[in-house]
Amino acid sequence: MVSSHALDVSEAGPEHAETIADIIRRSFAARPVLDPPSTATDETAESVRASLEDAGGLLVERRGRPMGALLFDESRPNLLGLRRVAVDPDIQSRGVASAMVGVAEDTAEERGKDGIWLHVRSELPDTVRFWERRKYVRVAGQGDATLLEFGKTLWLARETHTPADTQALAGRLATLLRPGDLLVLSGDLGAGKTTFTQGLADGLGVRGPITSPTFVIARTHPSLADGPPLVHVDAYRLGSAGELDDLDLDASVADSVTVVEWGQGLAEQLAPDRLHIHLERRHARPGDPLGTRDPLGVAAGEADDLAESRVITVRSYGARWLGAPLRSTLLGPTEG
Missing domain, CATH: 3.40.630.30 (Gcn5-related N-acetyltransferase (GNAT))
Known part of the structure; x- marks a missing residue:
């Protein structure tokens, strides 16, 4: 009750x-x-x-x-x-x-x-x-x-413990993606946005390498098979939605899978149907005695094991994802 x-x-x-x-x-x-x-x-x-x-x-x-x-x-x-x-x-x-x-x-x-x-x-x-x-x-x-x-x-949250886990989770998501899909990634510096995108790229089978496009702003990675290309955008240095609009991404969104790092508050204009993916690092509080847990339930003595741990939250918007097996696909085991 x-x-x-x-x-x-x-x-x-x-x-x-x-x-x-x-x-x-x-x-x-x-x-x-x-x-x-x-x-x-x-x-x-x-x-x-x-x-x-x-x-x-x-x-x-x-x-x-x-x-x-x-x-x-x-x-x-x-x-x-x-x-x-x-x-x-x-x-x-x-x-x-x-x-x-x-x-x-x-x-x-x-x-x-x-x-x-x-x-x-x-x-x-x-x-x-x-x-x-x-x-x-x-x-x-x-x-x-x-x-x-x-x-x-329904939205979901999944914890990963290594970069490989994060990439594996993204690879699972890639099996659901199709041309026209927009993914908006958010999280602090070092949270793993580019690592996540690398997993997507591997799952989509596009040409690499996938690196942070901060200085290039946007890169297109063509498919090595018959799938959609991956457009990888870093909006960190963009000051407004207008600057993102200047990249003319509208011309490629319908035919590509588009990933925009630092895109929250900017990239929503590109498509009404989208996924918002937030990555957050987990840390034990410094100085906590062994056995004391932070709000996420992490013992201070486990801090070393959490160096690469992330909580990844996925929320969908628009009719595109209605009925899609988002939770059942992503909440399965990710560890290899």
């Missing part, structure tokens, strides 16, 4: 079927009349129980009073669906739906999913905006586009 601002959000079982069915029916009945009408008001304790037995769901309570619920759907590989997202129409409290969504995303991670999907009626603009504010992206319309599909790819 997760408590959020006095809201208790817990995984629901078949024993909660009657309560959840009541919330769903009353919540959807209070919405504007839709054409065609929603089938949610036809839910019964039996139909909800079957859904809970199949994939589970969530129930939100405050001081024992049911306030919201949703049902999970595991019919799609590596994705968690959200159905019948409902809030009791008699309550005035805010935050119930947001609390459910946060716990649903945690549940998707715990179940090893890559992302989340759901359907939203286009006639409910407030509902559409709710999901858009939470970084859900429209996938497609169905039929007459009254039923919209939204999705979200």
Whole structure:
């Protein structure tokens, strides 16, 4: 059970079927009349129980009073669906739906999913905006586009312990890349951005060597096979997005895999669909006694072993990565 601002959000079982069915029916009945009408008001304790037995769901309570619920759907590989997202129409409290969504995303991670999907009626603009504010992206319309599909790819963080590990992780990512992909790399000096790019280049099979392009600003590495070229950009010395625009990268982005080091706040203009990859070095705090751990859980006595350790965070933006096996590909073993 997760408590959020006095809201208790817990995984629901078949024993909660009657309560959840009541919330769903009353919540959807209070919405504007839709054409065609929603089938949610036809839910019964039996139909909800079957859904809970199949994939589970969530129930939100405050001081024992049911306030919201949703049902999970595991019919799609590596994705968690959200159905019948409902809030009791008699309550005035805010935050119930947001609390459910946060716990649903945690549940998707715990179940090893890559992302989340759901359907939203286009006639409910407030509902559409709710999901858009939470970084859900429209996938497609169905039929007459009254039923919209939204999705979200879950972010991930992975620790590597050596430069070879970092390159291996990047090599895994390279298996998912295609022409038009943009990767924005950030991190302090020495965090491993160029090392990561070397792993990408090896995975893509492009001509090397891959070195920091700081003074050249941008280099193009053609494919040695039939894959896309790699455009490697270092924006460290660029002062504005306008200076990046002067490089005329727009002409090559659609046909290449483009990696921009130090690109955060500058390179986003190149493509709405992109990956942001942040690399951070791990260090034990100097002077900590053996066995004392820093906020990342590192014992001071392990400092020497962490000289090359990195935490690499990957976040996706745009519809390109919806449904892509990003987490399942990158969270496997990387050590050789």
